[in-house]
Amino acid sequence: MGQFDALFQPMNINQLTIRNRVVSTAHAEVHATDGGMPTERYVKYYEEKAKGGLGLAICGGSSVVSIDSPQAWWSSVNLTTDRVIPYLQDLAQVMHKHGAKIMIQITHMGRRSRWDGYNWSTLLSPSGIREPVHRATSKVIEPEDIRRIIGDFAQAARRVKEAGLDGVEISAVHQHLIDQFWSPRVNKRTDQWGGSFENRMRFGLEVLKAVRAEVGPDFAVGMRICGDEFHADGLNHDDMKQIASYYDNTGLVDFFGVIGSGADTHTTLANAIPNMSYPPEPFLHLAAGIKEVVTVPVIHAQNIKDPTQAQRIIEGGYVDFVGMTRAFMADPHLIAKVKMGQVDQIRQCVGANYCIDRQYQGLDVLCVQNAAMARETTMPHVIEPTAGPRRKVVVVGGGPAGMEAARVCAERGHEVVLFEQAPDLGGQITLAAKAPQRDQIAGITRWFVLELARLKVDVRLTTPADMPTIMAEAPDVVILAVGGTPFIEQVPEWGAEDGLVVSSWDILSGKVEAGRNVLVYDTICEFSGMSTADLLAARGSLVELVTDDTKPGVAVGGTTFPSYYRSLYEREVIMTPDTALHRVYREGDKLVAVLENEYSGQQEERVVDQVVVENGVRPDERLYWELKADSVNQGQIDIEALYAAAPQPGLSHRGEGFLLYRIGDCVSQRNIYAAIYDALRLCKDF
């Protein structure tokens, strides 16, 4: 009867009844502390998803079973010790309390790790071939290692079962040790562990048998595999079907998790966690192909972000469970909202990949839009109305900081007015969305627009706010989130004052038309410069992208720079690293850009039609200085309170006067996450 009925059909995995078809699949959270223990932060991160209604969470991406598979680089769960059992018990208990099921991924990463720290492990792989993403060398694994590791898998599974979790997922994906044995690309062995299909399957089979022998027939044991490695010399889709069918025939596997693409080169890694440049569910056909040949449920996660899409996939019978892993980071309550008929209130993942790009740097996984994600101990996902006074809050600026501040204040029950000088909300997000392949980032704004309307925030667009405008509102609190302006005046020789250079904003906004022959100079090396070059090239400009940093886009994360590179190389953009823009001058109707190599000091000139400079944002402090002296708190944020997630002391002020706070790029350029996090932690106690 309902629109989402297919999602809410329970399904069994072995003896386990999963209440719906929506899964958070295994990902490295980088949240397991104390030597790989799922402590409070970890448990609460998952509890929020369970509260939000998901069916099954498979936690602990790359939870290691052996001590020579390093755990600490990514703070993954350490299954090598019984010490983990009570921590996992906490997790199981909390998930079950809310009706969700919880499993954990278990693995040995083989060569896919780093050796230069912690135990200084000697990494292992079937034939000792180097892994490029982690720049990892490894030794050729010996039969003694193999037997030890098979035993370690079984012991890890025992710990998981003893802790009361509902199952394990054996990772044979992303080129972990098991699929290193599978792939002839890296398995060159001639003994019983390599060569023929049977031999290459042997290690995985022995692991499965050992695990099954340990946990018994009724405990859920699954396997995560890829649907196609996307390497000419790797395992293709037919190979993977053969492999899946082989293991399925053993009857030892209760489910398969399938993703498209290998992950042992930078470009295949980008496929594995598709960012916003990919279409929806780009590799569903691979998972569906595996489903054709196996008899047990198939889980698939890759760019499945909204419930309508998920419903369509399940209804179509492509797979049995959809993984909505990033979708649950953006909004852990998405299933609850579907059930409440509040689909419009779901904060949808936009594929910015802030989460995974932090993870590959060993940083804790965070969501660019949702600052409460993985901060459940201090930050609320659901903002409760205040029990204190109802305040008049004036927010100036409708970028991410201002929108989040307005949202949180309105949820608290305050009267909120938001001034935005542009005709739309979004701030720099609006600019970012202008680039090819980046349009989906506007989804962040879309959600705020809907929420602010729902919360009846008085949004006044095309309304620049000055001091009298603000004071006319008789505010109790003023939040400045006005952002800044492109900082192209930093080097006078660039000639910004004479109009010799334009900013990336000018190009992205369309204010300045693309030149025919363009030099883009990017000192920031994040999204803005890459997007500008990509947009210009897409419009037919001849583009050279120059940076004084070590490579263009060096600060763009590992799953996103490949999509820029694919596009820039295809459009024949020249990329010139290690080179500073020294000076620009006019010669006839052309511009001459003088470049200087950072290391040789050698100068060269380019004759172009247009020079575009991306040099970051200069905060706009004008309004702040006008208001500061009159404010009760002199515009100061108490950072001790802020960092402790405690209320600002100024909030106890009663009577005349207003409190003044400024957040986001109008203080100092940071990113969307920083803007939203500051807005949330500042305003949640108003």
Add this chain to the structure above:
Amino acid sequence: MFEPVIPYLFVLAVALAGAGAVRRIRMWRQGQPSPVPLWQGLAAMPRRYLVDLHHVVARDRYMANTHVATGGGFVLALVLVLLVHGFGLRTAWLTWPLLAASGLMAVGAAFVWKRRRLAAAELPDSALSRGPWQRLPKSLLAFAVGFFLVTLPAAGVLPEGIGSGLLAMLLLVVCAWGLAEMVLGMTWGGPMKHAFAGALHLAFHRRPARFGGGRDTGLKALDLDAGKLGVESVTDFKWNQLLSFDACVQCGRCESKCPAFAAGQPLNPKKLIQDMVIAMAAEEESSYHGNGHPGQEGSCRSGAPGLPMVDSILDSQTLWSCTTCRACVEECPMMIEHVDAVVDMRRYLTLERGKTPGKGPEVLANLIATDNPGGLAQASRTHWAADLSIPLLRQTRTTDILFWVGDGAFDMRNQRTLRAVVRLLKAANVDFAYLGDEELDCGDLARRLGDEATFQRLARANIHTLNQYRFNRIVTTDPHALQCLGTEYAELGGEYEVMHHTELLAELHRRGQLHFTGNGKGRLTYHDPCYLGRYNGVYDAPRYLIDQLGFERTEMERSGFRSRCCGGGGGAPITDIPGERRIADMRVDDARAVDAEVLAVACPQCTQMLEGVVEPRPEVKEIAELLLDALVVADAPPAVRQSTEEESAHV
């Protein structure tokens, strides 16, 4: 003097009335046989009149007092007139009481007049009928004043033979007029018919259990082997149903409470009853002087006993507009059963003609094929409970409480209610189980849409399932299931103790098995579901529970037994007969009128109907949801191990 004429006049009146009575009784006997206890019924009649009927009339103090004065004065005066003027017993013991009685009647009649004058001014908003009914107060006065004056000489107040011949003649005409209206009119079809038919109707009522404070709301089972199923022409009704229609006093209380009428749908319950009377007496619509069915004013139809009623006197849309809310039945001072009549006629249209309108055929086909109105897989009936581990009765075989889930199991909105109930039952450590996918639709919808065959099939199947297990009580969140299982299955051999979840939860709270915080804020109003309130008399348990939560509870103008239907009953959302407004919108307006922030509901239909009203409107919350929000949970959440290096983890 004309006094000697009076006995003859009286005898003539009684004789003519007797002839009228024979004619009227013949009219009723055109109906189908329905055995009644003759003497027992007649013996019970005075008490039914003086207690049960008066109980309903007394809801309107003005009218109750007026009727006591007028009716009481009349009956007394009539007896005394017979004695004083008929038998010439002119003792002061009789003449003075006669003066008092006729005087009392005159006072009552004056009030009737006053009421009617007001009504005339307020036409056409008034639910009162006009025509002969406007004449009635004058006739009453004529009788009362006429006999009062005639009796004055007998009482010795005035000398005998006073007044000229002309004056005496005038007085005679007045008395004759009074007698004609009051005595002849009883049986020949004037407004006073209500007294004659009404008295007999009370004696031979089809639902005697309604008297003495009882409740009898279950539809009566149809014999599916009968030659004709349901009611086509007026003579297909039982004879005592025809009698009941004739008892109608056209007071319009039903009309003023009917939600479909208020919504401008083509149903006026008063007119519906008069349509039966017109058909039974082979009259024309012009003999009716009240408001018509909305949208059908000015029609000029006629009826006859042998004619199919639909398309002669009735439009089928009138029958399908009814939500079966029983507001009319509850309001009717003559205790007429409008809903029975509507369903009887729907049965004919559905079972004999296949003419269920709107989505009706689709829904009935679904019920036939899939045992639920949505046409959904029976296996999906338990999906809502996949993570709740509720014991299955198929496995436990025995339980204290059987949780009857209802078709709300398929609906995501109602699943919230169901899940809340389950959590509450668990919190109270109740021993309960459910039937899972063995449960079928209870049959309410099929029955109200006239598909008695499907109802009986579903009911028998459910009874067969229920009878395999042992349980003490059935609990359901669905008042329609409550009505079917608790009341209507009995006729088919399924007798169970069934209660609404609010009743059980109130019981558990009273016993100390549930505790709630009283932190509710704001104004809340409670909407009584028809099938919980009027059908099953449950008004207190929901209010008791709400009062534990700390809200400021306020009552809508129409609440309790006068609650206005949400528009969701009787298959009305499925037949979807157009009107000028939606019933649900009007109901939410009632809630807005008392500035409610929360509209508490206790029925899946009501939830759906009222939540379907466009915002801004009060938040619609099922009582179980409100309770769960306020539930005090005894056990503390499990401790979670803190990290020693949490700071560094929050990079």
